Amino acid sequence: MVSRMKYEPLRYSPKEVAAFDGLFRLAATGKQFSNIKVQDIATAAGIGKGTLYEYFSSKEEILACAVLYALDRALSWLEDQLQGEISLYRTLETFLDMLEKEQLLPVTALTVLISSVSGQQKQELKQQYQNRMQEIFRRMQLCEKQFFEAGRRNGEIDPALDDSFCEYVIVSSLFGMAGRNLCAHQQGRKTEWKLVQQMVFRALRP
Amino acid sequence: MVSRMKYEPLRYSPKEVAAFDGLFRLAATGKQFSNIKVQDIATAAGIGKGTLYEYFSSKEEILACAVLYALDRALSWLEDQLQGEISLYRTLETFLDMLEKEQLLPVTALTVLISSVSGQQKQELKQQYQNRMQEIFRRMQLCEKQFFEAGRRNGEIDPALDDSFCEYVIVSSLFGMAGRNLCAHQQGRKTEWKLVQQMVFRALRP
Amino acid sequence: MVSRMKYEPLRYSPKEVAAFDGLFRLAATGKQFSNIKVQDIATAAGIGKGTLYEYFSSKEEILACAVLYALDRALSWLEDQLQGEISLYRTLETFLDMLEKEQLLPVTALTVLISSVSGQQKQELKQQYQNRMQEIFRRMQLCEKQFFEAGRRNGEIDPALDDSFCEYVIVSSLFGMAGRNLCAHQQGRKTEWKLVQQMVFRALRP
Amino acid sequence: MVSRMKYEPLRYSPKEVAAFDGLFRLAATGKQFSNIKVQDIATAAGIGKGTLYEYFSSKEEILACAVLYALDRALSWLEDQLQGEISLYRTLETFLDMLEKEQLLPVTALTVLISSVSGQQKQELKQQYQNRMQEIFRRMQLCEKQFFEAGRRNGEIDPALDDSFCEYVIVSSLFGMAGRNLCAHQQGRKTEWKLVQQMVFRALRP
DNA sequence: TATGAATGAGGGTTCATTCAT
DNA sequence: GATGAATGAACCCTCATTCAT
Numbered sequence: 001m002v003s004r005m006k007y008e009p010l011r012y013s014p015k016e017v018a019a020f021d022g023l024f025r026l027a028a029t030g031k032q033f034s035n036i037k038v039q040d041i042a043t044a045a046g047i048g049k050g051t052l053y054e055y056f057s058s059k060e061e062i063l064a065c066a067v068l069y070a071l072d073r074a075l076s077w078l079e080d081q082l083q084g085e086i087s088l089y090r091t092l093e094t095f096l097d098m099l100e101k102e103q104l105l106p107v108t109a110l111t112v113l114i115s116s117v118s119g120q121q122k123q124e125l126k127q128q129y130q131n132r133m134q135e136i137f138r139r140m141q142l143c144e145k146q147f148f149e150a151g152r153r154n155g156e157i158d159p160a161l162d163d164s165f166c167e168y169v170i171v172s173s174l175f176g177m178a179g180r181n182l183c184a185h186q187q188g189r190k191t192e193w194k195l196v197q198q199m200v201f202r203a204l205r206p
Numbered sequence: 207m208v209s210r211m212k213y214e215p216l217r218y219s220p221k222e223v224a225a226f227d228g229l230f231r232l233a234a235t236g237k238q239f240s241n242i243k244v245q246d247i248a249t250a251a252g253i254g255k256g257t258l259y260e261y262f263s264s265k266e267e268i269l270a271c272a273v274l275y276a277l278d279r280a281l282s283w284l285e286d287q288l289q290g291e292i293s294l295y296r297t298l299e300t301f302l303d304m305l306e307k308e309q310l311l312p313v314t315a316l317t318v319l320i321s322s323v324s325g326q327q328k329q330e331l332k333q334q335y336q337n338r339m340q341e342i343f344r345r346m347q348l349c350e351k352q353f354f355e356a357g358r359r360n361g362e363i364d365p366a367l368d369d370s371f372c373e374y375v376i377v378s379s380l381f382g383m384a385g386r387n388l389c390a391h392q393q394g395r396k397t398e399w400k401l402v403q404q405m406v407f408r409a410l411r412p
Numbered sequence: 413m414v415s416r417m418k419y420e421p422l423r424y425s426p427k428e429v430a431a432f433d434g435l436f437r438l439a440a441t442g443k444q445f446s447n448i449k450v451q452d453i454a455t456a457a458g459i460g461k462g463t464l465y466e467y468f469s470s471k472e473e474i475l476a477c478a479v480l481y482a483l484d485r486a487l488s489w490l491e492d493q494l495q496g497e498i499s500l501y502r503t504l505e506t507f508l509d510m511l512e513k514e515q516l517l518p519v520t521a522l523t524v525l526i527s528s529v530s531g532q533q534k535q536e537l538k539q540q541y542q543n544r545m546q547e548i549f550r551r552m553q554l555c556e557k558q559f560f561e562a563g564r565r566n567g568e569i570d571p572a573l574d575d576s577f578c579e580y581v582i583v584s585s586l587f588g589m590a591g592r593n594l595c596a597h598q599q600g601r602k603t604e605w606k607l608v609q610q611m612v613f614r615a616l617r618p
Numbered sequence: 619m620v621s622r623m624k625y626e627p628l629r630y631s632p633k634e635v636a637a638f639d640g641l642f643r644l645a646a647t648g649k650q651f652s653n654i655k656v657q658d659i660a661t662a663a664g665i666g667k668g669t670l671y672e673y674f675s676s677k678e679e680i681l682a683c684a685v686l687y688a689l690d691r692a693l694s695w696l697e698d699q700l701q702g703e704i705s706l707y708r709t710l711e712t713f714l715d716m717l718e719k720e721q722l723l724p725v726t727a728l729t730v731l732i733s734s735v736s737g738q739q740k741q742e743l744k745q746q747y748q749n750r751m752q753e754i755f756r757r758m759q760l761c762e763k764q765f766f767e768a769g770r771r772n773g774e775i776d777p778a779l780d781d782s783f784c785e786y787v788i789v790s791s792l793f794g795m796a797g798r799n800l801c802a803h804q805q806g807r808k809t810e811w812k813l814v815q816q817m818v819f820r821a822l823r824p
Numbered sequence: 825t826a827t828g829a830a831t832g833a834g835g836g837t838t839c840a841t842t843c844a845t
Numbered sequence: 846g847a848t849g850a851a852t853g854a855a856c857c858c859t860c861a862t863t864c865a866t
Contacts, residue, residue, distance in 0.1 A: 655834090655835065655836085656835075656837085657835085657836095667836095668837090668839085671836095671837065671838080676836080676837085677835095677836065
């Protein structure tokens with residue numbers, strides 16, 4: 001039994017959450033971060049432009065905090081799933097279902113936003129949010145590890161596969177889905193989550 | 207013997223190619239398209255800023271043409287591979303090897319650039335370059351189809367899997383690699399192409 | 413015995429005085445008025461930003477009232493000096509001494525602040541504070557006149573010099589001092605008030 | 619005979635000069651630098667706003683360069699006067715006459731502009747333009763010294779007075795004039811240069 | 825009365841695009 | 846054809862002012 005380290009849950013003011021949600025809604029349309037004006041975010045959040053600067057020091061910081069916020073929420077959900085009986089596929093299924101309804105994680109938005117951050121910006125953000133990001137990273141790895149170990153125990157994952165490969169498969173499945181959605185955005189057809197689940201299943205099975 | 211439809215090979219002037227290569231070099235550093243200035247492209251291409259506008263009507267068009275140029279080159283290479291004995295994995299291996307040396311296709315650059323184009327822009331580009339893009343799309347599908355059929359015949363692909371799934375696997379493997387490279391850009395570690403090949407193999411095998 | 417015209421002494425609430433003093437303290441550091449934020453004044457005064465607007469209708473008005481406040485205090489002091497035996501140089505000496513300790517008049521601050529008011533703003537302020545400013549102007553001229561007349565009587569001033577020239581000398585001596593202080597602000601060396609006194613003496617002596 | 623050190627005359631492009639003149643014209647109306655928009659300067663200079671940024675990196679730099687430009691021109695003129703027979707009062711008279719016509723030096727504008735620069739900004743500018751400012755300062759001191767020595771020789775200046783006092787008198791006379799002009803700007807009456815000359819004469823005479 | 829969260833008009837700066845040379 | 850100086854529309858951010866508490 002792996003003990004879960006306690007972490008301080010992040011607190012956000014209603015305006016911050018409104019800003020994040022507004023940004024995700026905008027990014028979900030495929031708009032790049034650089035094409036999203038601060039005024040757009042403010043409008044989408046239903047607040048004044050100046051108000052954003054009461055909570056964030058710059059447009060870049062809105063992005064950084066929004067990503068951390070989304071990752072934190074998704075991680076918390078995943079950590080909750082670890083409490084009961086662990087099944088990689090059942091979890092993935094539920095996860096994808098929630099994704100589709102954009103209830104849990106704005107994946108497409110996140111993919112767009114993350115890919116909107118240049119390497120240099122990432123460096124700066126990493127230094128500024130070092131603690132939060134390390135926290136997120138640590139939790140993510142812990143989560144992964146437990147899912148993969150459980151998957152190997154219950155026969156979902158070939159025991160010969162290491163964590164690195166498993167992670168690549170999961171990440172690719174999500175990136176692939178987001179990428180296809182983006183490319184096909186104008187056609188209104190979304191990647192079936194059946195495809196995602198199937199690929200993960202086939203790539204990991206013994 | 208599958209007959210290949212003839213298409214008019216695209217002709218580019220030396221300055222156009224210089225512009226494309228310059229743009230790819232810039233994008234390969236992880237810079238977003240919106241952070242790349244026209245002056246940067248001109249400098250990287252070794253020509254004057256005004257000269258770019260002799261060949262392209264706008265910054266956006268440089269991007270569009272560069273993507274078409276890269277895709278055309280990659281497709282031509284793939285089509286050449288179809289001439290001999292077809293092996294999905296051998297082709298993938300060679301492809302990834304060339305990717306790594308950035309000799310064939312500036313994948314990372316392309317991923318960054320493609321993800322830099324917003325949905326609206328894509329619509330406009332599609333209308334403007336309708337013919338070229340349809341051509342590319344048609345060739346891509348034809349290529350895919352032949353590879354997948356060959357794969358099913360020689361036992362690399364489970365015959366039960368349809369083209370749609372196979373395409374998703376291939377696309378995901380590339381997006382996943384590019385995504386990981388982007389995320390880990392500052393750490394200098396690249397996704398091993400062994401991972402990519404392994405995932406495709408396991409996901410598609412009977 | 414010169415009779416002094418009575419004037420209504422200005423009444424200020426503690427918060428107003430706090431605002432003035434805060435502003436002077438900020439301006440004494442060499443900061444231009446336009447670089448001083450309302451929040452800065454509020455903080456320096458130890459009150460809330462909104463409270464300032466209970467007492468002043470605008471940032472500009474804080475400046476106008478502060479200047480009037482400082483001039484009124486300085487004039488009152490000068491008028492008091494007129495009660496005893498009048499000596500231009502003794503008065504100037506005491507005045508400069510008090511200036512140096514910034515006890516009487518925040519000269520440097522005032523110079524900075526006055527020079528921060530544009531011509532257009534001055535027009536508007538003059539109309540709004542017409543009565544107060546006329547009052548100040550009248551008292552200033554009356555004061556000057558008496559000092560200069562006394563100076564001519566006791567041999568400090570060449571009787572051939574008219575009030576206009578005397579005023580120019582006095583004003584120049586102060587502006588010159590403030591100007592030099594401003595220019596040399598970073599070097600920490602202040603204009604010696606000995607210089608000031610000497611110039612006035614030499615320029616006015618018979 | 620004091621030998622004049624050669625200095626590299628500063629070269630300015632026509633647009634730079636246009637910007638300087640435009641700025642001086644605006645400042646001469648009494649407008650503070652912070653109330654002058656970049657667009658105003660551009661309009662006054664007859665060029666586009668963006669063009670200013672081809673020559674100056676920021677609004678602040680326009681100010682710094684303009685001040686250096688004006689001081690350089692005035693100094694060059696003064697240095698020319700040193701070639702012939704030197705008379706402090708004749709030079710001052712000619713100088714004031716040219717000032718009045720704003721042909722040589724935009725004194726009022728300069729006074730306003732210089733007083734518009736905060737202490738912190740001065741520090742930064744000094745570091746950036748260290749060489750130019752030291753050059754200006756050195757030339758200014760050399761010029762002063764020669765004028766004062768000549769003045770003492772030909773009986774215009776009391777030999778007992780040191781350079782420091784003489785400098786203070788000259789500076790005060792100009793600051794006083796500019797200050798009075800500013801204060802009285804709206805009334806259209808300018809300080810008579812007769813006053814200036816008289817004060818300098820009386821303060822320095824034996 | 826006192827406050828500071830919320831606001832948006834306004835300004836400095838960037839950079840894609842043009843056009844005279 | 847090739848160039849880069851000139852341009853101004855557009856955008857991020859500031860901060861004076863308001864007003865609900």
